[in-house]
Amino acid sequence: MNMQVADVIAPPAPKRLEEMKLPIVLMRDILLKTMFRKNLDMVSDLSPALCLPIPVVQEIIDMCRDQRLMEATGTLNANNGNEMGYQLTDAGKARALDALAQSEYFGAMPVPLDVYREQVQRQSIRNIMVTRTQLTGAMGHLVLPPDLLDQLGPAVSAGRSILMYGPPGNGKSSISNGIRDALGDQVYVPRAIEYAGQVITVYDPIVHVLSKDQGDSGTALRRRTPHDMRYVKCERPTVVTGGELNLSMLDLVYNPTAKTYQAPLQLKSTGGIFIVDDLGRQAESPQALVNRWIVPLEESKDILALQSGEKFEVPFDTLVVFSTNFHPNEIFDQAALRRIFFKIKIDGPSQANFLKIFAMVAKKKGMALNEEALVYLLKVKYPTIQNIYANYQPNFLVDQMVATCNFEGIDRQMTPELIDRAWANMFVKDEHIVK
Incomplete structure (x- = not known):
């Protein structure tokens, strides 16, 4: 059942194991690793840890019992409504250790990439309609030329790329932040996504600001119609980079010790804004940076690569704001400029x-x-x-x-x-x- 929350349709919670659309072995191993690492033995505790409804967790447990990786303890916990406890068998512990050697990831079950794509469409940055009133309210603390909002409004509502240029010290960064504040609604950010059996963490508390009504997993899972708790309800994300930006920051981040992946900055900013401030101050040339964005800007998809070299597509649903003190003709060729949808000059005040x-x-x-x-x-x-x-x-x-x-x-x-x-x-x- 779809739910309308703050004008964004929430992802529905899975009701059965078959709705998960994840590899069975992956789900089994994440459950075993989570039990092993967090020392959990009750379904009611595993449910919020895995961010899954109790019936789905129970199905995975039953599968593990069939494979003799887990067994019931034979005791009922009076504090948990006489709930049955479970423990890993020796084979289960051995499998958990093998799985941890392959990847240290445990906890929230990931969302399959294809399922995540559907949620990106439901909450696309290009679906939002920013009104003049919203934009004026977000920029109320700034004194701007009257025609600037005429240019900014359509650019923000289109959810396309924006290049702001002009002399330094005239509020390009403040205007970028005002655009962010004007968006105002929330989106659902996956804690992690899965592709080809690999888990990529997406939710980042440094980038993502929790919505005030997010609540914890346990409370939300007990609601009558919870959304999929593998997602976190957040303000539309904003990633701001400056002179430190380099091309490697736009690639998957692999931790060779934990054997886990972390999403790059532009994937974390999905459904929100990616601000490239002080363009021209990076070690990479502006032309090289924009060339990296050409496919995402034109085709609404990005291409990432696993450690194996396998490449795959992820959604690119981000309003990219470039801000520079240079004239565009000094740092871009005409082909690059064509791909930036809106060019807005920010001049000094009268x-x-x-x-x-x-x-x-x-x-x-x-x-x-x-x-x-x-x-x-x-x-x-x-x-x-x-x-x-x-x-x-x-x-x-x-x-x-x-x-x-x-x-x-x-x-x-x-x-x-x-x-x-x-x-x-x-x-x-x-x-x-x-x-």
């Missing part, structure tokens, strides 16, 4: 918008505006840099003046002298240093 931002910042920091100081700033200081305004400058200048006032032990205030001292720290004097 003088009027600069003053609005300055006033907002000053009010927030408890500093009264001073007409003489503002006139001095606009008529004397800014002409020295050809009256080029940037969104970061009001915060920088006000913070500098606050720091100076605190040091001098005077009330927070704005004067031409304090403007001079703040300005001196905003730009480094061009001079030759003798080494």
Whole structure:
């Protein structure tokens, strides 16, 4: 039965073993490893550990008993409603150790890749409709040119790639975060997925923010109509990378000791946003990075490789936001630019918008505006840099003046002298240093 939760259809919980669509041996081994590693002996404890309903766990246990890998203890636990306990036989322990030598993964049963694809479609980033009201609300703390939302709105709603470019310090990163905040709904993230008998962990508490009503596995499994607890209900994910991004971070991460896989960043961001900040500052060239994204951006699928070299397709359902201080023609060829769906220039503010931002910042920091100081700033200081305004400058200048006032032990205030001292720290004097 499909369930509608926060406008995203929840994955239905499996009712029988045949609905799992996983290799039988894999399920059996994960159960044995989980019992062995976590020292569990009750079905009611194994159910939340494996994130499976009790009837499905019982079917796997019955299979293990038939294979003489497990046996009933013959005692009833009064604290668990006289529930029967189980233990591994010597053969079961030996099988658990063999399975752990092949892969240390245990716990939540993985979701087959093909089943996960269906859930990705149900909660696709391209299904969302971001309204002007939502976008304005998420960007309310920013002073933006009136036509910028006209460009951003369709780009976000399309769920396609966006390139934001322009001079540094004008809020490209803040706008990227505003796009993330505008999404507002939740998606279901698998704890792990399975392909060709290999388990790949996807849920990452560093990337994925739990929805407030997620709850724990045990509570959710006791609901009348639980969703599949192999998934975690989260805010739409956001992955932000900067100068540290390299091509290897977009490959499966293999742990040779544990013999387990972890999903790459773009797979963790499925259903959400992948922000590549400061494009052009990475060790890899921007052209090389975008070339890596060409197939995913065009075909909504990515290609990953196992340690064996076998390649396979995974869904690519991510709004990719590239942000750079370079002009696009300097870092991309025309073929790459064609593949980025929206290109939006983020310029510095006009003088009027600069003053609005300055006033907002000053009010927030408890500093009264001073007409003489503002006139001095606009008529004397800014002409020295050809009256080029940037969104970061009001915060920088006000913070500098606050720091100076605190040091001098005077009330927070704005004067031409304090403007001079703040300005001196905003730009480094061009001079030759003798080494």
